[in-house]
Amino acid sequence: MTSPVPSPTCPPTGGPEVDVGGDRPMAELAALLDRACAAAERDRRVLVLWHHEAARPWPGAADGTDVAAWERVLRRVERLDVPVVAVLAGACGGPALETALVADHRIAAVDARVGLPRNQGRVWPGVVLHRLATHLGAARARSLVVRATDLTAADAHRIGLVDEVVDDPAAALAAVIADIGPVTSGFAARRALLLDAAGRDHATALAAHLAACDAELTRIGLPGRLPAPH
Secondary structure (H helix, E strand, O other): OOOOOOOOOOOOOOOOEEEOOOOOOHHHHHHHHHHHHHHHHHHOOOEEEEEEOOOOOOOOOOOHHHHHHHHHHHHHHHOOOOOEEEEEEOEEOOOHHHHHOOOOEEEEEOOOEEOOOEEOOEEOOOOHHHHHHHHHOHHHHHHHHHHOOOEEHHHHHHOOOOOEEEOOHHHHHHHHHHHHOOOOOOHHHHHHHHHOHHHOOHHHHHHHHHHHHHHHHHHOOOOOOOOOOO
16 A cells, blocks of 8 residues: 655555655656555545645656656546545645646645646646646636746635645544545546536536436436436
């Protein structure tokens, strides 16, 4: 199981955890995330992504193969069939925003600062920009990219980049995991319905939701086979 813990204030949760801080190369961090995804789905546990003091250039020493592998594993995290929670503390640069944006819930310590990944003063043009625009809207995302300044935890919360700002990240994480409760299958399908909502018209969305409802009826032992939408 992958459980590197970045801070003494953030004790281990018992589930798979990844320390996104530090100076790991892109390829190494991608492999670490991939193993953690496998452990989370195998054990049906919440995946926790720790972010802390990582004001380094990103992606650093990497090639096209590394970048492709990195984007694939981020997409895997985003499609994982268990919830993903990100915790941010201190100056979170480098890959922090990339991995935080694929989480389902983001907790920021009061001292957190969140910045776009940069290399030689230029914002990294990865899929992080697409996720940022999808999450915040293109206009707000454009302003952040143009200014390329770090956000305080309060500012990140105000624009919806993090879900809560807390004095005690460990306690907040424990509360979120308790709220989630037992991790059952089918979470990925529900997340996908939310993530795909903005790009679907009603008819397409209705078909997807009816299919999901049909599968759920079958799972709980009730008659399925809902009629096709008209």
